[in-house]
Amino acid sequence: MNRSLDYLFGTAVGDRGEDAQGVISLVRQWAEKEVIGNRLDYQRNYAVLFEEKARVLALSMGLQRLALPEDQGGFGWHDPGHVADVAAVLSEVGRADSSTGVLLTMNYALFSILTRFSEGREGLVEAMTASYLDDGLKITSCVLPGPGSAGRETPLYKGRSIPALVESRDSGSTLSGANIRPFAAGLRADLFLAVCADEKGRPCIALVPGDKPGIQRGREVLTTGLNALANADISFVETEITRESLIQEPEAVPMLFTLLNLFLGGVSLGAGMNFFEILGDWSHSRVIRGSTPLKENPLCASVLADVAEDIACSRLLLEDLARLVSPSPRAWSLDTEGLYTYAVMIGARIQKGIMRAINRGMELMGSAGYAKEWHAEKHWRDVKTIQSLLCGVGAAAPVKMDTARFFYDCKEI
Amino acid sequence: MDHFDEFSRPLEYLSPLDKHLRTVLRTYIEQEIMPLRRRYDEDWKEHTLIEPAFDKIMGELGLQKALFPQEYGGWGLAGSDYIFRFAYQLCEELGRADTGMAVALAVTFWPLLVIHLEPYVNERLIAEFAPMFCSTNKAVFAANAMTEPQGGSDIENMGLLKGRTIRTTARQEGDQWVINGHKLWPTNSGGTARLFGVPCTTRPGSADIDDFAFIYVPADAKGVTQGGPYEKAGMAADKNGDIWFDDVRVPAWYRAHGPGRDAGAFYQLISFGQVASTAFLTGAMMNMYERLYEFVSTRTYRNRPLKENEAVAGIIGRIAGDIDICRILGHEAAMMGDRRNKPYGLPLVSEELVGKIRNIKDFVSDRAVENLGKAMDVLGCYGPDRDWDIEKHWRDIKIIQLWMGGKQLCQMESARYFFNCETL
Ligand SMILES: Cc1cc2nc3c(=O)[nH]c(=O)nc-3n(C[C@H](O)[C@H](O)[C@H](O)COP(=O)(O)OP(=O)(O)OC[C@H]3O[C@@H](n4cnc5c(N)ncnc54)[C@H](O)[C@@H]3O)c2cc1C
Ligand SMILES: Cc1cc2nc3c(=O)[nH]c(=O)nc-3n(C[C@H](O)[C@H](O)[C@H](O)COP(=O)(O)OP(=O)(O)OC[C@H]3O[C@@H](n4cnc5c(N)ncnc54)[C@H](O)[C@@H]3O)c2cc1C
Numbered sequence: 001m002n003r004s005l006d007y008l009f010g011t012a013v014g015d016r017g018e019d020a021q022g023v024i025s026l027v028r029q030w031a032e033k034e035v036i037g038n039r040l041d042y043q044r045n046y047a048v049l050f051e052e053k054a055r056v057l058a059l060s061m062g063l064q065r066l067a068l069p070e071d072q073g074g075f076g077w078h079d080p081g082h083v084a085d086v087a088a089v090l091s092e093v094g095r096a097d098s099s100t101g102v103l104l105t106m107n108y109a110l111f112s113i114l115t116r117f118s119e120g121r122e123g124l125v126e127a128m129t130a131s132y133l134d135d136g137l138k139i140t141s142c143v144l145p146g147p148g149s150a151g152r153e154t155p156l157y158k159g160r161s162i163p164a165l166v167e168s169r170d171s172g173s174t175l176s177g178a179n180i181r182p183f184a185a186g187l188r189a190d191l192f193l194a195v196c197a198d199e200k201g202r203p204c205i206a207l208v209p210g211d212k213p214g215i216q217r218g219r220e221v222l223t224t225g226l227n228a229l230a231n232a233d234i235s236f237v238e239t240e241i242t243r244e245s246l247i248q249e250p251e252a253v254p255m256l257f258t259l260l261n262l263f264l265g266g267v268s269l270g271a272g273m274n275f276f277e278i279l280g281d282w283s284h285s286r287v288i289r290g291s292t293p294l295k296e297n298p299l300c301a302s303v304l305a306d307v308a309e310d311i312a313c314s315r316l317l318l319e320d321l322a323r324l325v326s327p328s329p330r331a332w333s334l335d336t337e338g339l340y341t342y343a344v345m346i347g348a349r350i351q352k353g354i355m356r357a358i359n360r361g362m363e364l365m366g367s368a369g370y371a372k373e374w375h376a377e378k379h380w381r382d383v384k385t386i387q388s389l390l391c392g393v394g395a396a397a398p399v400k401m402d403t404a405r406f407f408y409d410c411k412e413i
Numbered sequence: 414m415d416h417f418d419e420f421s422r423p424l425e426y427l428s429p430l431d432k433h434l435r436t437v438l439r440t441y442i443e444q445e446i447m448p449l450r451r452r453y454d455e456d457w458k459e460h461t462l463i464e465p466a467f468d469k470i471m472g473e474l475g476l477q478k479a480l481f482p483q484e485y486g487g488w489g490l491a492g493s494d495y496i497f498r499f500a501y502q503l504c505e506e507l508g509r510a511d512t513g514m515a516v517a518l519a520v521t522f523w524p525l526l527v528i529h530l531e532p533y534v535n536e537r538l539i540a541e542f543a544p545m546f547c548s549t550n551k552a553v554f555a556a557n558a559m560t561e562p563q564g565g566s567d568i569e570n571m572g573l574l575k576g577r578t579i580r581t582t583a584r585q586e587g588d589q590w591v592i593n594g595h596k597l598w599p600t601n602s603g604g605t606a607r608l609f610g611v612p613c614t615t616r617p618g619s620a621d622i623d624d625f626a627f628i629y630v631p632a633d634a635k636g637v638t639q640g641g642p643y644e645k646a647g648m649a650a651d652k653n654g655d656i657w658f659d660d661v662r663v664p665a666w667y668r669a670h671g672p673g674r675d676a677g678a679f680y681q682l683i684s685f686g687q688v689a690s691t692a693f694l695t696g697a698m699m700n701m702y703e704r705l706y707e708f709v710s711t712r713t714y715r716n717r718p719l720k721e722n723e724a725v726a727g728i729i730g731r732i733a734g735d736i737d738i739c740r741i742l743g744h745e746a747a748m749m750g751d752r753r754n755k756p757y758g759l760p761l762v763s764e765e766l767v768g769k770i771r772n773i774k775d776f777v778s779d780r781a782v783e784n785l786g787k788a789m790d791v792l793g794c795y796g797p798d799r800d801w802d803i804e805k806h807w808r809d810i811k812i813i814q815l816w817m818g819g820k821q822l823c824q825m826e827s828a829r830y831f832f833n834c835e836t837l
Contacts, residue, residue: 362811
């Protein structure tokens, strides 16, 4: 393709600082050199190369430090002013590999939340930052509210069951919950960022180091995509948590959802963009009906147009969502609830748009779209996985309920 | 509804074998395939688990013999007036467990149908190949090697291109055909098949159907080289790879029927493939329904079973409704095939039958792709989990929408018939 993705899909370049441009272009170089340029190798030795390339990105290039506080050696991109930049970085990562994008998303969400609610938790912030500054690749695993089990009542977060419960003890609290399915990466998580309910049933967030006694991990779950982030069911058996690692502020859980929708929108968009490139090359070089380039066939061109439209619209939506989340005197101001609603609504729309783009684009690729060698199918599996995980049980029905509640003031759904 | 069998199908269409086959096959499938299928993906290359399951259903149960006449040890079904409906039922049952296995079995029938289906019967070749399939308890596979590196759709687009783009050549030398070319992707390639049906051209670049040849090539013939299987998003039970024919010599009578008739016999295959594809899809969707039923009954939103929530019920109701409609359509497609010899039926090579059956397959594929995707979303964080089986069907069936010339070719053949398009 002779025109760049930036030209074709546009970015809010004007709003972006020089630092951000620098990071984005570095990450792009990483994506192209380390992964996209060596796709076949990367696919064949995925488990090993994922780890190796993620280390280069997170540790050698410092992306693991991106959202850590500046005064402790991080880049300080944990504040709402940087969310658009973070989402843009994650798009670049997602273009190469969604698992790496999800891994970083979890880390960024963690530090955005931790620093936002740092008051009274200075010690915890410092200790966590120090551990994420360390040499190792850190894996954070989110536990979100989701489906409950029939016959077992749980506290709810906007209709979704909260699987883990906190009980106060003299010195702190304990966390309990059995067979909980984390979002991803539960098997080897260094830290769980778990949505749980306090004794009054109110949603809060517990930060639980993965090596705490009382954490049991089930066997590895085989999944459609995000295969590098081995997952497993987790049971917390009266796992002790300190007082400061329980975040009970009411805005915490909506903020977590808001950030996940934005950041994972970035990851999936990146995957969609790389799929667009693959499809672009294919439609340029593949010939049908004996002599017609695929893209010059009007029916195929109309499918190509649908693909481009879905990706372009998703990109615009992502930028708009980022603008809503960052504080700006020009933005119309939404409260936590409003922001949450926009985030889940747009987040679901982005995932749906990218998924539709890939699904339709594959129609033009025949068997090539289905062969691991061509990588299109990996983006398809990864984005589908993110979509199912993010939009929640009931095929985005909970998101629809959130939306209806906000816009129509529903009380009982 | 008490059971997935209650999804609608016109009962008057069922083949006389329906009840018996369903009982026997389902037992086999539930004992031999269902318990292991979650491990098939990792078995894509070696087929250590998959091969014994094939031996059971194809060899021991004998399904691979089904087409051959009884005098050769077969079941004589190619000569019956319910071969399409029998195939539909078989493919649906197997597709419920594993569409990859279903396609491997159905494609074994595919090239063999070219010599079995009236009005294109070749007794000598039937007698030649019957022992390969009928005198063993081990699974034996055949492949239909159409697709070539430059494109598969054009070769299947017989109505328009009439074999013009085929590059695999057949040259007659004395009483032999000499075949040269490169095929890729056929089901049961990658080292599996013992027999290939090979569409080739006797005059490259010709759009005269007399130059289209369908020639059988035993996989162990000198000059045949096969690559290993490709790694795919799904359908691990079907191996697909490259086949090179390098001055491969076979007896002249291995050509199916001769000039003109080969093209007709081959064209009959297209609709059979589309009917089988539709059956794989309804089978997979019925299993999706079973798994989804369990999930929405036992998992909750607002502490009530998901299925008791109107918003979720709206989604799953639509999914089940689509399965019901698709199954009726699938049986109708199969019946169109079986009506071919009746006074009120259409020949398999008619534009009307090809267009209508392609249209049904296209419609059902779209419904399946969408509904399996939606079902995964209903399961939320469990959607991508192999243990719930839905994600496997989602991965497996996407290719059904793309193979046999691709979705767009289905749309074109359907438009060609319904709107009398002349150049598409
Ligand atoms: C699991 C599996 C099993 C398979 N089994 C077999 C088998 O048994 N035998 C076999 O020979 N092959 C088999 N194939 C190959 C498959 O049938 C081909 O991939 C398919 O026919 C499409 O061909 P292609 O990939 O070469 O795409 P192309 O022919 O290059 O087509 C690419 C795309 O172009 C578009 N297109 C094509 N023609 C037109 C048109 N006229 N108008 C508008 N758009 C058009 C379509 O969107 C199509 O998807 C199998 C593949 C897989 C993955
Ligand atoms: C051209 C025309 C011809 C008609 N002909 C006839 C006729 O011959 N005879 C006759 O009696 N009527 C007739 N009607 C009326 C028509 O059948 C009713 O409008 C229709 O049944 C809906 O009833 P309603 O308008 O009172 O809406 P309501 O009953 O108030 O329902 C409003 C909406 O609520 C929702 N809803 C309702 N129940 C549920 C539920 N259980 N779960 C979730 N959502 C729900 C649905 O979205 C529904 O559309 C006709 C209407 C028109 C416009």
